[in-house]
Amino acid sequence: MSAQLPTSPTEAPVQTNDILISVKNLRVWFELKKWGFSHVGWVRAVDDVSFDLKRGEAIAIVGESGCGKSSLMKTLLLLNRPHQGQIIFQGRDISNLKGKELKWYRSQVGFVQQNPYGALPPFMTVRRILEEPLLINGVKAKAERMERIRQALQEVALTPVEDFLNKYPHMLSGGQQQRVVIARAMILEPKLLVADEPVSMLDASVRVEILRLLRKLQQEHNLSVMYITHDLSTVRFFSERIFVMYAGKLVEQTHIKDLLSNPLHPYTVALLTGTSEPDAANAKHLKEVPPGEPPSLVNPPTGCRFHPRCPNAMPDLCDAKNPPTFEPLPNHVVDCWLYDGDRTAYPETS
Amino acid sequence: MHDQPLLRVEDLVLYFKTRRGHVQAVDHVHFQLSPNKAVVILGESGCGKTSMAKAILRLLPRNVSRYSGKIELNGEDVMGLTDEEYRTRVRWVKISMVPQAAMNALNPVIRVGDQVAEPAMVHLDMDKEQALNLAQEMFQHVGVPVDFLNRYPFELSGGMRQRVAIAMALITKPQLIVLDEPTSALDLLTQANIMNVLKTIKWETGASYILITHDIATSSELADEVAVMYAGQIVEVNDAESFFSSPLHPYSQKLMASVPKLYDDEQPDFIPGRPPSLLDPPKGCRFAARCHLRFEKCDQDPPTFVVDGRSVKCWLYEQESATVIEPAIVKGGVS
């Protein structure tokens, strides 16, 4: 994003490098125990992940099932504690917050979970569902609570509000349920919204509806959004930057346009090749995608974790040494040996 | 030259009885499918795709209140068969199915090799050894390592379990395989790999597919023809080429516009409103309440018009159409 020009002499330029949250060398490992006590190993769900997220910025995290997307997100919500590394929120390390401060932090981060069906308590009305976070956070005046509930429902376009206040989740369509989930995530006016596969269970048309709603909320409230998905095709309309995750690591980070026009990591290239666009010609040939499946995170491959599936893997290097992060192009970083300064073997990209 | 269709479905109806009334899940549906072709059934959740597959395979729940129409397989009306005849001569033998969420429906306590071998023992009269040999061959076809034959489902990833479910549907070498959302719960690259498997099988064995999905982009990986379902009815049958470039029905056009494109700046759009209830669908065109092109005539139920061999259930095509299908015979799709 380039800095915008001030629209009037008195207005300050939009702060584009105002960082809301900064993650440094984050590790989320889960201990594997046998018979419940003896240690047998670690699930390295998030391994050495670093990134910054600016105020008002939407980023997408893309990767396959089990690569650690939800673990990363749960850690940002402090539902998991980081095993190692730091999470800096508005300039302060929050990884060890407790009690009141933890409650405050959680009110700053809204959460839209993976599956709308089952995300809402079945025996509560919409009003009750939205009232709960307000009660927990000490909004004592009933009139104020009702006012904020109405406002939240209006923002997610569940109108007329009266039609929805007393409904139970099962009386709503999947798309409407997801709107309630979003309203609940927004009701405490968070600074960051984390959306974990918010549309993967919904029909194509409803997906577009919900993603547009999230985009609108982001822009109107200058919200930072982390959008977690395995669907690359929706990312373009939803976020400024994209992080590609593979087997617990972020392997490429850049602006969405740069990623589409010039993907650097061989795994990103594979994801782009694997994404279909509706075209009858697709049926006439096979797709050239790497075989195999993502590795176990208990014993991930040595060296680069993608090397067993990588068409560009270099023997004695990729299988032996973990690639560090290179920045071959401005604001475009990649963890892959192909971009080591003294090599010129860039893969073909179209 | 028109060869005989492999499958011809005419005026197929399947209603369910519930406490709140009759669910008109499949309502006078027509389409046909030629040998070695794949027809994709597209439509939103709840429009009746799985019900239609069940109607074709005669896998009916107890609360069916109406089941009628004609299903011809290689020219033979299989609706006339008794359940016993259908079971021994048609299901698995000529038509098999990979059900929705098949990878989670495998029996957890039986080795996957034995599960794949079973249809061959039951329907092809093979002994266990022959059947296991054939199962091994099927594993190779779908890309499951043969030493997985002895594993239990929980020892396999979702993608591998889905391949096992496909191997099970293939083992009897049926002419037609119904695939209900075969890749929707899987990862992108696994999805692409399984689509490759399905294409290769189609090219090598000459099988036909009915592919049920709501994933429009992925469906183009396999489609020769596309049938679009809306609220229990098929509203368009078109060849893939023409469907993906210029769909006919206003609903199909809106569906296509909702697909986000990777390399295109055009914003995807959504269809306002929701499909009608199948308990008491509107009398006229069922899409009318959401249609941007509706006009006076749309209060009446449109027949299916045939335009250049494509069929479309929409009044806009009344003038162009040479043939009208009014519950009688339909010639949708291309052969």
Ligand SMILES: Nc1ncnc2c1ncn2[C@@H]1O[C@H](COP(=O)(O)OP(=O)(O)OP(=O)(O)O)[C@@H](O)[C@H]1O
């Ligand atoms: N509490 C836990 N204890 C042990 N292992 C865990 C725990 N939570 C997650 N894992 C493991 O960590 C890895 C990453 O899981 P995670 O849910 O973060 O993946 P994901 O990318 O969100 O996948 P999906 O796309 O399927 O939602 C997986 O191997 C998972 O089994």
Ligand SMILES: Nc1ncnc2c1ncn2[C@@H]1O[C@H](COP(=O)(O)OP(=O)(O)OP(=O)(O)O)[C@@H](O)[C@H]1O
């Ligand atoms: N046994 C049944 N009894 C009553 N209603 C049923 C029964 N089976 C399905 N239905 C209803 O029939 C309609 C069509 O369901 P069906 O499962 O065929 O839809 P679908 O297009 O396959 O949807 P999805 O994409 O969600 O799988 C739905 O309204 C569903 O609730």
Ligand code: SF4
């Ligand atoms: S480091 Fe080596 S194996 Fe890993 S992605 Fe790059 S080329 Fe492939």
Ligand code: SF4
């Ligand atoms: S019949 Fe009328 S309402 Fe129905 S799709 Fe055609 S134009 Fe729209």
Ligand SMILES: [Mg+2]
């Ligand atoms: Mg997840």
Ligand SMILES: [Mg+2]
């Ligand atoms: Mg279904």
